[in-house]
Amino acid sequence: MKLALLGVGNAGTRIVDALLAAEKRVDRPVTREQVLAFNTTPSAFAETTHIDDERQVVVGDIHPDVVQPEETVDGGETGDGDSDGHETVREGVAGDPELGVEVARDDLPEIRRALDMVDDTEVDAAMIVAGLGGGTGCGVGAVLLEELKAIYEIPVYVLGVLPTGEESDRRAWTAARAIRTFVPLADSVVPVDNESWIAIHGNTESYETLNRALATRIVSVFGAGERDNQPLSEVRMDPNDVRRVLEVGGLATVGYAKTDLDPVSESWLTRLRRLLGRDVPEPEPQTDAVSIKKLVQRAVDSELTLPCDIATAD
DSSP states (O other): OOOEEEHHHHHHHHHHHHHHHHHHHTTOOTTOOEEEESSGGGGGGGGOOSSSSEEEEEEEOOOTBOOOOTTTSSSSSSSOOSSSSSSOSSSSSTTTTHHHHHHHHTTTHHHHHTTTOGHHHHHHEEEEEEEEEEEIIIIIIIHHHHHHHHSSSOOOEEEEOOOOSSSOHHHHHHHHHHHHHHHHHHEEEEEEEEHHHHHHHHHTOOHHHHHHHHHHHHHHHHTTTTTOOOSSSOOOOHHHHHHHHTTTTTTTOOOOOOOOOOOOOOOOHHHHHHEEEEOOOOOOOOOOOHHHHHHHHHHHHHSSSOOOOOOGGG
16 A cells, blocks of 8 residues: 655654655555655754655744744743654744644645645555644644545545653643544544553663554555565555555554464475576465464554554454
């Protein structure tokens, strides 16, 4: 499945950067360069390595209430709405989703010009990636979601990071507001509960590592069958397969497991033909239904992006 990625806010920008890195790491080109990142905090772009400069869009840079990096602000929360543990100086909309909505509506012409860089005819779906506890992720993300649903005929999904228990009540309230806004509009919302992952790994686990694990899951789901120059055939998941799962709507959760396939022994005649330079297809590793069932069970029992009772899921 080809996927347009649109990062929003600090957390969204960093996770999109991790998703692009995962594409290269697992050799599954999901985005085909159909990527944008929107932020009211320009300094966050300095932390990215895979998002091209022309695809980094600053929103609200001329709005009088948006705090610029060089300005000094006393008191209040730090950061614009990181939901993945990073602390920053107070910039951008400073965690205010109402201001995020306002600056996004004011900058809709700029946002629309940026969206022209995304060829929606080349992708099967779009995904907004945002920290749900942030003013930019919640506010700008909501306006962007409305715009995408108005102009795109493809499904629009949301990958949203939830704040941890150590973060402020204000950020928890903002995340709850984001969920109530996004779920009715998006075709599906995939929340990421960092709290549960931290509880498993402990505070020594860096957020960069968590982002990397998240990116592996997302690219594995949406990138199934998208590997370039695949020497062996594989069961290719049609984009409609993923779409049918997510069209249930509401909230979705993702698990992950992998296994090595046993190599297939070749006959002496096949080996001889290969030694003689004949065009012989590579042997295809085989697996059985029992192995597949066990693998699926391991994925279900893995660290889900949102812990839940699987028995209650569609």
